[in-house]
Amino acid sequence: MKIIRWILGRIILVLDAITAPKGIVRDAAAQKEIDAVTATMSMYQFKTCPFCVKVRREFKRHSLNIELRDAKDDAEIKAELVREGGRHKVPCLRIEKPDNSVEWLYESNDIIAYLKNQFNLV
Numbered sequence: 001m002k003i004i005r006w007i008l009g010r011i012i013l014v015l016d017a018i019t020a021p022k023g024i025v026r027d028a029a030a031q032k033e034i035d036a037v038t039a040t041m042s043m044y045q046f047k048t049c050p051f052c053v054k055v056r057r058e059f060k061r062h063s064l065n066i067e068l069r070d071a072k073d074d075a076e077i078k079a080e081l082v083r084e085g086g087r088h089k090v091p092c093l094r095i096e097k098p099d100n101s102v103e104w105l106y107e108s109n110d111i112i113a114y115l116k117n118q119f120n121l122v
Helices: 002-018 028-038 050-061 075-085 108-119
Strands: 041-045 067-070 092-096 102-106
Touching: 002 050, 028 108, 041 050, 041 075, 050 108, 067 075, 075 092, 075 102, 092 108, 102 108
Parallel strands: 041 067
Antiparallel strands: 041 092, 092 102
């Protein structure tokens, strides 16, 4: 089973690389404003998870610079996700709020909907 997952994972990564969307080009001030907001976010992911790929493609499509954290191969990141987020499930978007509280958002569709709403994306 591990071999099948490994092969499928590589196929997913190749297809993602071949069909990667082009990012939105914004003026420097607008991109800087968005980067300031996305600097408070990070996504816990597995590199070959199809749902994580889906969210990463949205990041790229909308030129969102959100830190990626590998919760599969990095034991410290995995422990942080479980300890602070409550479960070992990806994708998970960690959002630091202005009041220093943290929101943990799971599910790829929920993450994409949140980002589209947050940044008024189409």
